[in-house]
Amino acid sequence: MTPLAEKENEKYDFLRGSLDLLILKVVNHGPIHGYAVSQRIQQISRDFFQVPQGSLYPALHRLEDRGWIEAEWKISETGREAKFYALTRKGQKQLEAEIAHWDRFSGAVALILRTTE
């Protein structure tokens, strides 16, 4: 495995842990169709996160199965029928829980990075 591939892999590990949070946050401003979710994540993160379709669609289906997002068929801006996602009330609670979890996680990493002894 090349160093680049290792770095990409690590980036993917980070993404895997935070993907649900990122999707819930973006869908919270919905209704939004699937492809636009990954575009928004990439755009807002200034290209740091590039969500492959092979990760995006399984994640959307998982979140829908858990009742955190719900889908409705609508006409997209390109005139095609697409599934538009919105957060359910249960999803809003989940989003709040995931944000709290992220705060604890990133706070714990920060504690370790600040250690100097």
Place this chain on the structure above:
Amino acid sequence: MTPLAEKENEKYDFLRGSLDLLILKVVNHGPIHGYAVSQRIQQISRDFFQVPQGSLYPALHRLEDRGWIEAEWKISETGREAKFYALTRKGQKQLEAEIAHWDRFSGAVALILRTTE
């Protein structure tokens, strides 16, 4: 899967992405033996990170294989022989790279969480 197990699983996803960084940072203050690495990570993170041995030892071996840490047999404080780890010069560069990557990653998540429109 119970909600608790899901939460634990998610915590583990987060841990997987950041474990190398946490270990390199703690070993940077070494030499330190393997078990003490997980104790330090748990202690400094105020019990947020609990690194199972099944994750710790494979990670230590992986970092050693990559030439980022090196091991030496010494007598631990309990009087037993144990492998003590220290960071190599290559490992110090890797630690700097991982800290920079963490900063970019957590910055990208923060950008998305700050979005209000």
